[in-house]
Amino acid sequence: MPLLELKNVHTYYGNIHALKGISLSVEEGEIVTLIGSNGAGKSTTLRTISGLLRPRYGEILFKGERIDHLPPHKIVELGVIQVPEGRRIFPRLTVRENLEIGAFLRKDKAEIARDMERVFHLFPRLYERLNQRGGTLSGGEQQMLAIGRALMGRPRVLLLDEPSMGLAPVLVEQIFGIISDINAQGTTILLVEQNALMALAIAHRGYVLQTGEIVLADTAQALRENKLVQHAYLGVG
Amino acid sequence: MAVEATTGAELILTRRSFRSFMSEVFGPLLQVFLFVVGSAVALGGVVILLAVVLRGTREDIDLLQGTITILPQVIVDGLVRGFLYATIALGYTMVYGVLEFINFAHGEIFMVGAFVGAFFGAALASSGMLTTINPILFVIAAVLLGMAVSGLLAMSVERIAYRPLRNAPRLVPLISAIGVSLVLQDVMRMIAVNTGLGFNAQFRTPDLGQPLVLAHMPIADERTIPVSVDSRSLIFIVVAILMLIGLNYLVNITKLGTAIRAVAQDRPTASLMGIDVNRVIAITFLIGGALGGAAGILFGMRVGTINPYVGFLPGLKAFTAAVLGGIGNITGAMVGGIVLGFLEAFVASYLSLFTRGQFSGASYADIVAFSILILILIFRPSGLLGEVVAQKV
Ligand SMILES: Nc1ncnc2c1ncn2[C@@H]1O[C@H](COP(=O)(O)OP(=O)(O)OP(=O)(O)O)[C@@H](O)[C@H]1O
Numbered sequence: 001m002p003l004l005e006l007k008n009v010h011t012y013y014g015n016i017h018a019l020k021g022i023s024l025s026v027e028e029g030e031i032v033t034l035i036g037s038n039g040a041g042k043s044t045t046l047r048t049i050s051g052l053l054r055p056r057y058g059e060i061l062f063k064g065e066r067i068d069h070l071p072p073h074k075i076v077e078l079g080v081i082q083v084p085e086g087r088r089i090f091p092r093l094t095v096r097e098n099l100e101i102g103a104f105l106r107k108d109k110a111e112i113a114r115d116m117e118r119v120f121h122l123f124p125r126l127y128e129r130l131n132q133r134g135g136t137l138s139g140g141e142q143q144m145l146a147i148g149r150a151l152m153g154r155p156r157v158l159l160l161d162e163p164s165m166g167l168a169p170v171l172v173e174q175i176f177g178i179i180s181d182i183n184a185q186g187t188t189i190l191l192v193e194q195n196a197l198m199a200l201a202i203a204h205r206g207y208v209l210q211t212g213e214i215v216l217a218d219t220a221q222a223l224r225e226n227k228l229v230q231h232a233y234l235g236v237g
Numbered sequence: 238m239a240v241e242a243t244t245g246a247e248l249i250l251t252r253r254s255f256r257s258f259m260s261e262v263f264g265p266l267l268q269v270f271l272f273v274v275g276s277a278v279a280l281g282g283v284v285i286l287l288a289v290v291l292r293g294t295r296e297d298i299d300l301l302q303g304t305i306t307i308l309p310q311v312i313v314d315g316l317v318r319g320f321l322y323a324t325i326a327l328g329y330t331m332v333y334g335v336l337e338f339i340n341f342a343h344g345e346i347f348m349v350g351a352f353v354g355a356f357f358g359a360a361l362a363s364s365g366m367l368t369t370i371n372p373i374l375f376v377i378a379a380v381l382l383g384m385a386v387s388g389l390l391a392m393s394v395e396r397i398a399y400r401p402l403r404n405a406p407r408l409v410p411l412i413s414a415i416g417v418s419l420v421l422q423d424v425m426r427m428i429a430v431n432t433g434l435g436f437n438a439q440f441r442t443p444d445l446g447q448p449l450v451l452a453h454m455p456i457a458d459e460r461t462i463p464v465s466v467d468s469r470s471l472i473f474i475v476v477a478i479l480m481l482i483g484l485n486y487l488v489n490i491t492k493l494g495t496a497i498r499a500v501a502q503d504r505p506t507a508s509l510m511g512i513d514v515n516r517v518i519a520i521t522f523l524i525g526g527a528l529g530g531a532a533g534i535l536f537g538m539r540v541g542t543i544n545p546y547v548g549f550l551p552g553l554k555a556f557t558a559a560v561l562g563g564i565g566n567i568t569g570a571m572v573g574g575i576v577l578g579f580l581e582a583f584v585a586s587y588l589s590l591f592t593r594g595q596f597s598g599a600s601y602a603d604i605v606a607f608s609i610l611i612l613i614l615i616f617r618p619s620g621l622l623g624e625v626v627a628q629k630v
Pocket residue numbers: 013016018036037038039040041042043044045085194
């Protein structure tokens with residue numbers, strides 16, 4: 001049984017049909033990537049999984065149980081945690097408060113402190129900026145904070161929406177390395193990316209999304225070698 | 238190594254509690270205090286200067302002496318008005334912070350609080366306990382009762398009249414709020430008239446003690462006059478300060494407070510943190526309503542007689558105070574309340590003194606106070622402390 005599964009999911013914005021029957025699955029321990037160009041529906045897919053949008057048809061299952069009727073905070077409670085597009089740091093909370101709010105549903109103080117330590121280990125820069133307001137961080141620092149904040153919730157599945165957006169190449173490498181590490185430590189990941197090259201380098205499997213429909217699904221290696229993917233998303237040929 | 242790391246992080250957390258407790262609870266209050274002192278000094282300076290300038294034009298009285306004689310009383314009056322507006326303004330500003338919505342029924346939440354106190358006093362009187370109850374106990378019980386009823390009422394109003402309209406165009410909940418405010422006025426009138434409390438309800442209290450004499454101020458020829466605060470004003474100021482400390486603690490230190498601020502800054506993202514946004518909004522109404530209820534009790538206790546329409550003007554002025562301070566900004570609401578209260582108190586007392594009583598009474602005070610207010614807002618459109626709202630992304 002997959003950890004997270006979408007079955008024929010249709011999502012609308014008013015009468016704009018944004019997702020036209022998405023089906024995908026993420027197994028425990030995997031990194032699965034969802035690639036596609038602007039407006040393909042990648043963020044819409046993640047927002048639908050998190051309960052920010054309601055699918056009009058279809059089912060979303062977590063560990064075999066339907067979650068598509070649950071409000072967002074209940075979905076987070078199950079361990080499905082999203083790093084939203086554009087980071088969405090709370091600008092007037094300090095770095096520390098942003099991290100603490102990531103652990104909002106948890107009560108285990110000692111464990112929270114340990115996880116915060118782990119986040120500082122991944123992103124030492126955040127430790128240096130502890131009492132600075134989130135809104136005053138640089139874009140790269142905000143991305144670190146957004147990932148750190150999500151980790152504070154102890155995700156079972158981490159949904160990442162374009163973590164490389166707007167970052168310098170060195171930082172992109174670093175962030176992808178960290179995503180791999182997080183996965184290696186046992187967190188399942190669904191990674192949305194426009195940077196297909198990097199995404200397919202660390203993912204186990206991938207889906208290609210085009211105008212609200214999945215047009216390809218395969219292992220990351222097979223997708224890297226696929227002519228269409230190379231042409232459309234990897235800038236080859 | 239791992240153990241060391243853990244204690245390290247826990248140390249960070251504990252150190253944080255103490256330092257931020259001081260800066261986040263008392264920082265805003267210090268700011269409020271500075272505005273209190275600043276307003277008193279600035280306005281006091283202006284009236285003394287005016288008195289010196291106008292002194293020669295008056296033969297009937299010594300204007301300067303008259304000005305200085307009433308100054309302490311005016312400052313106390315300014316404080317009481319200021320804290321009244323501040324505590325009500327907090328309800329407007331907190332709700333605006335999370336919903337960007339002006340809860341125009343908040344003045345009526347305040348009025349209901351005042352009536353809860355009147356009912357409480359009447360109930361005690363009819364059971365003969367009013368004369369025997371400890372006055373401090375009475376104040377505490379009345380305030381808590383008013384907070385509970387008004388808080389729950391505000392929360393119910395949100396659930397019934399605002400939440401279903403959350404996604405409607407912005408004007409719709411506003412109209413709903415005006416409707417709620419009319420309903421609350423008339424329902425309260427119905428209850429008051431039919432329970433024997435009466436339209437003009439008396440707010441009965443036990444004997445709250447004599448005025449507290451703070452000092453004796455010398456005037457001419459070795460005579461002195463006492464500078465005193467009446468006990469009801471003193472209770473008002475003390476309870477208001479305690480509530481402001483409590484609120485700052487709640488909002489700036491606790492997890493719930495962080496959640497409230499997160500919801501105010503970015504609602505969808507707050508829900509991605511596992512925050513039940515509807516619950517946080519309901520709690521925000523509960524807190525704002527409770528503060529309004531407490532303000533109602535203190536107000537009723539001080540004025541002695543209330544009616545179902547007493548919420549309108551203080552509500553409107555508190556809303557103004559919230560805008561003056563920078564709507565959505567909690568410290569701003571307190572500061573705005575203080576500044577407005579002082580402006581009013583000074584204008585109400587000194588306009589009459591300087592014009593030989595030709596312009597006396599609160600109506601002129603409103604004109605002058607609000608003109609000054611408009612001036613402040615022309616030069617600082619986002620309010621005295623409004624940067625925080627402007628920064629919102
Ligand atoms: N709030 C909205 N209202 C109406 N239409 C929307 C809304 N958000 C997205 N859409 C539309 O839905 C489609 C999918 O958008 P989505 O944000 O999911 O794309 P995306 O794949 O994440 O793109 P990008 O890579 O640019 O972030 C687009 O056509 C977009 O215009």
